[in-house]
Amino acid sequence: MKKIAIIGSGNIGLSLAKGLVKANYTTTKNITLTRRNTANLYKFAQERYKVTANNAEAAAEADVIILAVLPQQLNLVLDEIQPAINPAKHLVISVISGVSCAAVREKLDSDVQIIRAMPNTAIAIGQSMTCIASDNASPQNMEDVTRMFETVGSVVKINEDLMTSATALCACGIAFFLRGIRAASQGGVEIGFHADEALKMAVQTAKGAADLLLLHGTHPESEIDKVTSPKGCTIAGLNEMEHNGFSSSLIKGIKLSALKAGNLYTKES
Ligand SMILES: NC(=O)C1=CN([C@@H]2O[C@H](COP(=O)(O)OP(=O)(O)OC[C@H]3O[C@@H](n4cnc5c(N)ncnc54)[C@H](O)[C@@H]3O)[C@@H](O)[C@H]2O)C=CC1
Numbered sequence: 001m002k003k004i005a006i007i008g009s010g011n012i013g014l015s016l017a018k019g020l021v022k023a024n025y026t027t028t029k030n031i032t033l034t035r036r037n038t039a040n041l042y043k044f045a046q047e048r049y050k051v052t053a054n055n056a057e058a059a060a061e062a063d064v065i066i067l068a069v070l071p072q073q074l075n076l077v078l079d080e081i082q083p084a085i086n087p088a089k090h091l092v093i094s095v096i097s098g099v100s101c102a103a104v105r106e107k108l109d110s111d112v113q114i115i116r117a118m119p120n121t122a123i124a125i126g127q128s129m130t131c132i133a134s135d136n137a138s139p140q141n142m143e144d145v146t147r148m149f150e151t152v153g154s155v156v157k158i159n160e161d162l163m164t165s166a167t168a169l170c171a172c173g174i175a176f177f178l179r180g181i182r183a184a185s186q187g188g189v190e191i192g193f194h195a196d197e198a199l200k201m202a203v204q205t206a207k208g209a210a211d212l213l214l215l216h217g218t219h220p221e222s223e224i225d226k227v228t229s230p231k232g233c234t235i236a237g238l239n240e241m242e243h244n245g246f247s248s249s250l251i252k253g254i255k256l257s258a259l260k261a262g263n264l265y266t267k268e269s
Pocket residue numbers: 007008009010011012013034035036037055068069070071073076077095096097118119120121171
């Protein structure tokens with residue numbers, strides 16, 4: 001089994017680790033988690049993950065190095081692991097938004113193979129939408145990484161120049177849809193339900209809507225057509241939402257997130 005080092009074990013790094021273990025892709029003993037303050041990883045050490053603050057050592061011992069720090073923390077990490085990189089042994093996977101494969105390679109001063117992956121936090125429960133791209137990985141490594149992420153959700157291979165768009169639509173998208181569910185539950189409270197029941201109803205309704213599209217393979221509008229009875233209450237509510245900018249605000253938000261995702265990293269930071 002390949003040894004995996006997750007450099008920067010925060011929200012997405014830990015979600016990924018948990019997802020891979022839950023899917024039986026690997027075991028905790030094959031994953032090294034790094035973080036500056038390892039006290040925050042105590043619970044994971046108890047589950048027999050390897051835990052360390054030493055990025056270079058973790059990288060040296062791994063076959064697959066997963067970079068999962070913030071863009072502004074990346075340069076320091078790359079300086080640390082650079083001496084440990086062996087292109088014949090290592091595959092680097094970066095989940096960092098807005099940093100190209102070429103920029104990582106340049107900092108590592110190495111022609112090591114790099115794959116960018118953009119998962120989302122639903123990876124912890126095997127429900128991620130993960131986009132992957134590379135400018136130098138072998139077909140075999142692309143296949144292996146696709147298979148790895150398929151154990152924790154769906155995978156789409158994309159061109160690297162669409163990676164910031166994938167960040168906005170899929171990674172940030174989790175937050176956008178969650179906010180939509182919260183808003184629906186708040187509406188539910190206004191019309192008579194207690195908060196806990198309103199949330200439960202909104203969540204299951206959202207899940208049902210997503211599953212209709214996944215299982216029927218239909219377009220949202222065709223499923224909407226089945227709900228909107230003529231002169232009915234659905235179309236009245238839907239049109240009121242549109243008059244207030246529902247679709248427009250989602251589209252604008254996704255566009256701004258994509259723009260921001262492309263500007264999170266500077267070579268000099
Ligand atoms: N949170 C999300 O849903 C997603 C995040 N990403 C990307 O993943 C990266 C991490 O994001 P988050 O997990 O949200 O951030 P986070 O702040 O939760 O995690 C970053 C972790 O890196 C650790 N860290 C910082 N400097 C370090 C160093 N020198 N050595 C070792 N560990 C170090 C921090 O202690 C922290 O635990 C970002 O680049 C983000 O763009 C990508 C997809 C989804």
